[in-house]
Amino acid sequence: MATNSEVFDNKSLASLPPPYENVSTSTSSTVKIEQANIEQVKIELTKTELTKTERTQAVLSHLCDIISTPNFLASSVAPIIETCAAALLPEEFSDLLQNPNIEGHTAMYWAVVNCRREAFSMFTAHIPQFSSVCYSDLRLACMSTSNHALFMQLNLGHVINSKDESLRHF
Template identity: 55%
Template structure:
């Protein structure tokens, strides 16, 4: 059988240089970045028009925003919407302030979770527009407090609380009034578990806080009212009525619990505030002391489903009453 001799002296196969130069890679990346930056600039220009132009057609808002979202990667579009790139505020801020409801509802579809900076900007927008509905819709309550309560409610299978704000008519020169209706679900169970229950709402261009809690030193229960760090100082007169669900002992009527707050103090913004000095005429919060009824199994102020209903009537007084 014939054999085939291996020719060791034959020339090796030609080699091919398949390496790509770093300059070539950088060039392609630069072109891609340039295209994206052009898209980003065009998208931002359209968003600016949507949130600022009075004559922008409502019917065209959703299609244009969807086109903008398609022009950029999802993460970049979400980041663009949450960046303060329009007059030092986010696009969502201007959608709230300028009452572009359709745009706001479309924008949030492309944001899985608000950044802390964006949430802070939206809280400012809700104060500027006095927009409690958007505040509740976007779940803009304090992140630290709200996230813990949200987690607890999820574990308990507890629905959202209901908070409704109604502005009142001017009672007299220099004062005004508003009303807040609260429905706290699973009130006792949440309070017993977390030792506090706190909510925020928007009224009169401020973010207000209502908190039920326990003094850990004395064991006394309390409810207190305050305002957020970015709110302006205010002199409030408030009455909190907690609805009764059972007859009072020896009575044939259900008597609500009236908690009165009559004060001449100025309520200061919460947290650290450099613009105000605390003193005898100022306070960071207004508190009402409660008895131990939040722990009572048969308290009159919680219904059979564990719901507590309350009504806050707030009258805003002049910060500096007239003299003489």
């Protein structure tokens, strides 16, 4: 039978885990990477030599990253969206969010489908009034994800125009 001194010998001390202060966490390195990405977005979108089309494409690219990249940090969503919004006129940014320019759907649709609540919330803050195209896409997103709560919160059951009336029969 082993005694206490045999169980805790010097060999077992050598296999102890390293002290916590020496261990780098993936979260802290991810935060540093995301902060660097935010700065890179700011630098890219504030270049004065970009044409309107180039600026719009750059903003759209960053919006796609936010709504489609797995493990995108929620803390970096707001600064990137604010930077993107500042790069365009308010009505241009609102239109960009509501046009089906990402695989045939709006950025709003993808924010709902990919469960990006932070992005969805930030997007809605930049849309003074939803277009009928956006309403239709949001209905589809809520139905495809079975998100009845958001469907009701956005009041998507009401007819916006005569083209939308057929959706009330679901």
